[in-house]
Amino acid sequence: MKILVCISNVPDTTTKITFTDNNTQFNTNGVQFILNPYDEIALARAIELTEGGKGTVTVINVGEVSTEPTIRKALAIGADDAVRINAKPHDAWFVAKQIASYIQQNSYDLVLTGRESIDYNGSKVAGMLGELLDIPSVSIIKKLDIEGDLAVVEREIEGGKEILSIQLPFVAGAAEGVAEPKIPNMRGIMSARTKPLAVVEPVEVSTNLTFSGFEIPAARGQVKLIPTDDSASLIGLLHTEARVI
Amino acid sequence: MAVLIYTENAGGKFKKSTFEAISYARAIADETGTTLTAISIGDVDPGELALPGKYGTDKVLHVCNGQLKNFINQAYASVIAEAAKKENADIVVLSNSFSGRGLAPRIAVKLDAGLADGVISLPEISGSQFRVKKTAFSGKAFAIFELTSAKKVISLSPNAYQVVEKHAEGKIEEFIPELKPTDFKALVKEVIQSADKVSLPDAEIVVSGGRGLKGPENWGMLEELASLLGAATACSKPVSDAGWRSHSEHVGQTGITVSPNLYIAVGISGAIQHLAGVSSSKVIVVINKDPEAPFFKVADYGIVGDAFEVVPKLIAAVKEYKASA
Numbered sequence: 001m002k003i004l005v006c007i008s009n010v011p012d013t014t015t016k017i018t019f020t021d022n023n024t025q026f027n028t029n030g031v032q033f034i035l036n037p038y039d040e041i042a043l044a045r046a047i048e049l050t051e052g053g054k055g056t057v058t059v060i061n062v063g064e065v066s067t068e069p070t071i072r073k074a075l076a077i078g079a080d081d082a083v084r085i086n087a088k089p090h091d092a093w094f095v096a097k098q099i100a101s102y103i104q105q106n107s108y109d110l111v112l113t114g115r116e117s118i119d120y121n122g123s124k125v126a127g128m129l130g131e132l133l134d135i136p137s138v139s140i141i142k143k144l145d146i147e148g149d150l151a152v153v154e155r156e157i158e159g160g161k162e163i164l165s166i167q168l169p170f171v172a173g174a175a176e177g178v179a180e181p182k183i184p185n186m187r188g189i190m191s192a193r194t195k196p197l198a199v200v201e202p203v204e205v206s207t208n209l210t211f212s213g214f215e216i217p218a219a220r221g222q223v224k225l226i227p228t229d230d231s232a233s234l235i236g237l238l239h240t241e242a243r244v245i
Numbered sequence: 246m247a248v249l250i251y252t253e254n255a256g257g258k259f260k261k262s263t264f265e266a267i268s269y270a271r272a273i274a275d276e277t278g279t280t281l282t283a284i285s286i287g288d289v290d291p292g293e294l295a296l297p298g299k300y301g302t303d304k305v306l307h308v309c310n311g312q313l314k315n316f317i318n319q320a321y322a323s324v325i326a327e328a329a330k331k332e333n334a335d336i337v338v339l340s341n342s343f344s345g346r347g348l349a350p351r352i353a354v355k356l357d358a359g360l361a362d363g364v365i366s367l368p369e370i371s372g373s374q375f376r377v378k379k380t381a382f383s384g385k386a387f388a389i390f391e392l393t394s395a396k397k398v399i400s401l402s403p404n405a406y407q408v409v410e411k412h413a414e415g416k417i418e419e420f421i422p423e424l425k426p427t428d429f430k431a432l433v434k435e436v437i438q439s440a441d442k443v444s445l446p447d448a449e450i451v452v453s454g455g456r457g458l459k460g461p462e463n464w465g466m467l468e469e470l471a472s473l474l475g476a477a478t479a480c481s482k483p484v485s486d487a488g489w490r491s492h493s494e495h496v497g498q499t500g501i502t503v504s505p506n507l508y509i510a511v512g513i514s515g516a517i518q519h520l521a522g523v524s525s526s527k528v529i530v531v532i533n534k535d536p537e538a539p540f541f542k543v544a545d546y547g548i549v550g551d552a553f554e555v556v557p558k559l560i561a562a563v564k565e566y567k568a569s570a
Contacts, residue, residue: 013498013518017385037499092350093360118498120381120388122362127318127350136319136431139347142492156493157343157436158255159444162316166431176485176492176500208359208394212376215387217524223531223541228550232562234530237546239566242528244507245450245474 001055001146003046004108006099006125007039007074008089008117009067023214035070038114040077040181042174045144046112047078047182056080058108062089062098068197076184076192087202092120096128097205103133109168110151115140115175126173136170142177248274249334251325252283252297252305253344256438257290262340262403262447264300269367269406270338271301271413273399276370277336281413282306284328284420286313286321298415300408306332306420313424315433316344322351324422329356329396331420341400342446349400358396365405365504365525368392383498383521403447404504405525445494448477450507451526453496455481455519457512457533457552461489466556467511473563479503481513497522512552515540532556 011017012032020027035043046057059074061067062085071082085098103111116123123139130137142161143154146168153172155162184192226234238245250270252263267283274281283297284306297305306328313320325348329337337352339345341363353360361368361377365387369376374391377399381388445451452471454464464478471478478494485495496503498518508526513519515531515538523529524543531544532555541547548555 011382013521015382016517017382019386093353096350096354118383121379121383121502123346124350124353124360124362127322127347128354130319131322131351131354134427137347137351138318138431140343152434153431155343157438158260158447159442160436160438161493162433163435163437164431165434170431176495208357208392209361210391210393212389212391214381215378215389217384217387220529220543220545223544223547225541225547225549228548228555231548231550231555231558232565234546234548234559235562235566238507238528238530242507242545244528245566 001050001109002107003050003055003057003110003112004103005039005043005046005057005059005079006111006113007043007059007061007070008036009033009061009063009070010036010117010119013037013118019214026214033070035073036114036117037181038116038174041176041178042112042114043074043077043079044179044182045174048179049146058083060085060099060102062087062095064088071197072192073184075195075197076188077182078188081196081198083198083200085200085202090207091209092122092124092128093208094205096125096132098202099125100129100132101203102200110146111169111171113171113173115173123173126171130171136166138164138166138170138172140175141172142175144172144174144178246277246279247332247334248277248279248281248336248338249325249329249332250281250283250302251337251339251348252285253340253342254285254287254289254293257288257293259289259293259296260340260342260447261408262342264408265403265406266338266340266401267297267300267302268409269401271409271411272367273336273338280304282332282334284308284325286324287316288314294417295415298413299410301411301413302415303413305415305417307417308420308422310422310424312429315436317429317431317433318347319351319431320424320428322348322355323425323428326352326355327422328420335396337398339400341402345400349398353398356396356398357394358398359392359394360398361390361392362400363402364399365402368399380502380525383502384524385521402504404449404506443475443477445477445479445501445503448503448505450474450476451479451496451503451505452476452509452511453479453481453513454484454511455513456483464490466560470556470560470563473560473567481519510540511556513540514538515543
C-alpha cells in the first residue's frame with residue numbers, strides 16, 4: 001500500500017502572532033516553524049498502517065526551501081521518502097492543484113492530510129484533492145482502519161460520530177484519535193538525512209482569491225473580578241449586564 | 246443570478262447554524278439584489294421545509310431520494326453543484342459545520358469558484374470587489390481575502406451571525422438530481438449520536454474544565470452546571486491528553502475552536518493555545534485559584550477562588566435564577 005501524507009509547515013502553537021507592513025505580512029521574526037500537529041497524527045497513522053513491509057509512506061509539502069527542516073522531521077519520524085513542490089503555498093486551491101497534479105503521475109492508495117492547518121485553519125485541501133481526483137474525501141476523521149481495499153473510518157459530526165465504509169483510494173483529514181504522534185528516535189534522525197527528498201517544480205494555477213490583509217482582534221476590556229463570597233452574583237450579571245443567559 | 250443556501254439537517258431537523266446561514270445568505274441576496282434558493286437533501290420532518298421561508302428563502306429545493314438519506318460527501322456536493330448551475334447561482338452558502346467543511350471545497354472545485362471558509366461576517370461588496378473576513382491562527386487574528394472568481398462558495402462559522410426572521414414565499418419544489426455511481430464509494434454504516442448532550446461547536450454556552458479540577462471524578466459539578474444552563478461541556482488539552490475527557494471536548498488551537506455567547510472556564514490557566522480556541526467567545530468567565538492565571542487577562546468576568554467552592558455556589562444561583570424566571 002502506498003500512502004501519501006500532505007504536510008504543512010506552520011508557526012509553533014505558542015507563537016505570539018504579529019504582523020508587519022501595515023498588517024499584510026505575518027511577522028516570522030523569531031517564530032519557530034513546526035510540522036502541523038494534525039499532520040503529525042496523519043503521518044503516525046500512515047506509518048502504523050505500513051509497518052512490517054506492508055507499504056510505503058511518502059510525505060509531500062508545497063513550500064520553499066525553508067520548509068526542508070520540517071520535511072526532514074517527517075522523514076525522521078518514519079516517512080520513507082519526501083517530495084517538495086518548490087513554491088510558496090499561496091492558498092488551499094494552489095496547494096491542492098500542485099498535490100493533485102503530483103498524484104496523477106504517481107498513484108497512491110490513500111492520501112492523508114491533517115484536519116486543518118493551525119495557521120489559516122482551513123480544511124480545504126482534502127476536499128479539493130478528492131474532487132480533483134474524483135475520489136471520496138472525508139474532512140475530519142477520528143479513526144482509520146484498512147482491510148484490503150476497504151477502509152472503516154470514524155467521522156466527527158456535531159454531538160456524535162458516523163462510521164463510514166470507504167473504497168480505496170480516498171483522501172481524509174486526520175484529527176486526534178486517529179493515532180498518537182510519534183517522536184523521532186536517534187536512528188530516525190540519522191537516517192532522515194539520507195532519505196530521498198525530491199524537489200518538483202510547480203504547475204501553473206489560476207488564482208480565484210487574493211489576500212488583502214490581517215486584523216488583530218480588539219482587546220477585551222478590563223476583567224470584572226467578583227469576590228469569592230459573592231460568586232452567586234455572577235449569574236445576575238450574566239443575565240442583566242452581559243445578557244448571555 | 247441567485248444565492249443558493251444548503252440547509253443542513255440533523256436527525257430530520259434543520260440546525261440552528263442552518264438558520265444562521267440562511268439569514269446570512271438572505272443578507273447577501275439583498276445586498277446583491279437577487280433571490281435566495283435553499284436546497285435540502287435527505288429526510289426532513291414534515292413542516293421543516295416551511296421554515297426556510299420564515300428566514301427569507303424565496304424557493305426551497307427538496308431532494309428526496311433513498312440513496313441520499315444519509316450524508317454522502319461526494320454525492321451531496323454533486324447535487325448542490327447541480328442545483329447551483331440550474332438556479333444560475335453565483336454564490337453558494339453553507340454552514341462551516343463538520344459536514345460543511347467536507348462539502349464546500351468539493352463544490353468550489355466543481356463550480357470553478359473561489360472558496361472562503363469559516364467566514365465570520367458579511368462580505369464587503371463594492372462594485373466587483375467581494376471581501377470576506379475569517380479567523381486565522383486559530384482566533385489569534387483575522388484574515389481578509391478578496392474572492393476574484395465569478396462564482397463564490399462561502400462557509401459561515403457557527404455562532405457568528407444572528408438569525409433574522411424575514412418572511413418570504415419559500416415555495417417548495419421537488420428537485421431530482423442526476424446521480425453518479427462513482428459518487429457512492431463512501432457509505433455511512435452507522436450514526437452514533439449522544440442525544441442528551443449539547444453539541445460543542447454549535448453551543449451558545451460552554452462550560453469548560455481544566456487540570457484545576459484534579460480528576461475526571463470531579464466533572465459532575467461541571468456537567469450539572471452545564472445542564473442547568475443548556476450548555477455543552479468542554480476541556481483543556483491536558484485534560485483530554487490525560488484521558489479524563491474525550492478528545493472531542495478538547496477546545497484550543499489543536500482541538501475545537503468555539504465561539505459561544507458565554508464561555509465559562511473552570512480551573513484552566515489559559516495557555517496561549519487554549520486562548521486561541523476560545524478568543525472569539527462573546528463573554529468569557531474565568532474561575533481560577535491563581536490570581537496570576539493568564540486567562541484573567543482575556544476574561545470579562547473573573548472569580549479568584551477554588552472551583553470546588555465556587556461552582557456549587559453558581560449551581561445554586563442558577564437554580565434560584567431559573568426558579569424566579
